[in-house]
Amino acid sequence: MIAHLSPFQPFIDSAINVCCQDPEAIGLAAGGSWASGELDAYSDLDLVLVLSRKVAPDTEQMQVYASRFGPLLASFRGDHVGEPRLLIALYESPLLHVDIKFLTPDEFYERVENPVILWERDQLLTSILEKSVAVYPPFDFQWTEDRFWVWMHYAALKIGRGEFFEAMDFLSFIRNMVLGPLLHLNHNGLPRGVRRAETTFRSGDLERLQKTVASPNRASLCQSLTEAMNLYADLRDKLAPVTLIKNRKAQTIVTEYLTTIHQ
Template identity: 40%
Template structure:
């Protein structure tokens, strides 16, 4: 990841005077408005940006991933008013909470006229230190947000090889049963789970890269992506059988026996079961 840019110097409106070089003009205009509006709320201590903003790798399709740091004593109040706060930004056409992605603190919003997507994560100021990627301070009262971010390093969750090994073969049995029973759409979804939660994270981790599922896997690991593409098939029995076999083969290539206690009994049982079910 590139070193994040220093953008904590602001003008009289509280807006950063420099932005990442890849920030599109449309995103910048919306971001400037967000900072102007939110900085007027005395309960808000600082605003940070993570994701492609912090790594200076944005394009016109990028979201704005914002952290809104709130005075702890006002957090509950602000959480109740989040949708109203987001609606103060002109152009809002939709906004909703993020329980479906496991983050209830999140407000996901869409703005016209350029159909820009903004994620607002509202957190108590001390909790801003707990983050999975770099966060660049956009605006803050004093140096309070910067100090909190400096108190702890960001860390992306890493796949745990033993955790995966303890489950993988039972997952293979599950996939085999779904295909054999004729639940082809369910089996197709299951293969997506293996790609996102097992195969891609392990492949990225093995190369020393951030194990962020299948995101940008085509650019980050092009050779592996070609192998992974063989697991993307239509919901038909013969195609699904080949795809699940490819998942098994890829896992065996990625698994490092020196890092895990291999469950040889479960592995043999489930591979034999797979082969027996689809022998013809």
Template identity: 45%
Template sequence: MELVGVPEHLRVLAENVVAEAEKDPRVLAVVVGGSVASGTGDEYSDLDLVLVCTAEGQPECLAEAKEFAGRLGPLLASFTGEHVGEPRLLIALFGPPLVHVDLKFVTPDGYRDRVEDGLVLWQRDDTVERVRAESTAQWPQPDAQWIEDRFWVWVHYVAVKIARGELFEAIESLGAMRSISIAPLAGIGRTTRPAGVRRLETLAPELGPALRETVATADRADCLRALQATVDVYRTVRERSGVQVVRRTAAEEAAVDFLG
């Protein structure tokens, strides 16, 4: 079996997934997504797979997901994806050599709600083509107003944690603010597939020095400095995004005043 475009370190596992799918009449197709599908895969890429199953067979396939993964290769650990809001997902680690594989088991109707079309590695029939003809893949896009409505509340929250000496909570929250507020705005016009701070170094390299200032150590003064830097970077990306929002000016002024 020749899987064109699949990086060498992922090929054996991809071939094994297809072989197992072919033997199971409940499985209709195997679709790969992520960097492999976009042609940007490298030696660090994961294997992101969607297994489209019959509506009747999908619950059983999902219940047997760990057994399915165990037949693919040396399975070291696996768990389902409730923590990311995706119970249909099995996250697995194989090796050595270590390979991360995501296996999502969906029905044809479930496949309609997708973030990307991906690349079909194998299919039993034309189910995937029919679903794609009737629906459109949509990658979640940032909502600048949603961010603005929350950002200044978060600034106050972190400032209070710093004042209390809850520094690790403050550090955790600063990271979340980079991922949830700054990165999405910085990526507008630069990527159609925003994913938190992933690849932010290459998407917005000019922000590198300023973003480094938003990283804090477990020191009260340093956390406060990083929070102020976070405010500065947010204001910068809000302006550069070109997206019009209703600014929460009163909250902004009050939160900045609270920082001192």
């Protein structure tokens, strides 16, 4: 048993027992913090359930199967993260957040990480892992550069209009989509938003990220937006490939525009 597994063990035992009794079950694996060795008492469980029949994206079938693992309090499909094969579930006693991805064997070949196999039939998951490679989606520098200065102007407009909470939400989006991933890359990690930023980033980088967090007033938001722009530009110039086409003109004009909002 790995560290911090004990709170989850009864649930895992129940899920494995269900799979063992289902002839259509091929395997059950765990990804996320379990696979990375970062599991703790506050973790959720990221499970991959491989079945010979296609269950997803039928929400009702996914919920029916998930309810066999334990007392299901609530659940919904992961459409908001672009993954209709994912069921996000809350279980009772113990209270657990469990993400279950329903896949067929063919779908298991394409993955962003190599999960830990909890149970499998006839070594089928192991065989697939040996024949294929996990590929985490790379950070797209050009896609980001093409949008970033438009996003910054949009945020400046929100500040200028006095929509301070919308501007704060937008800065949160920028941290998760751009700044966090770039900082992870700067620390030789995967571009995973702001996940575990507090314990992953060096103090100087974390301090710069903290300065992008604003209060709902014009001065604070303008300062945080400026910090976000500067942090992005520094990380872009350090990490981006030489082939990146930088929109220096947009960067200069949007930066100048922000000074008029601050007044």
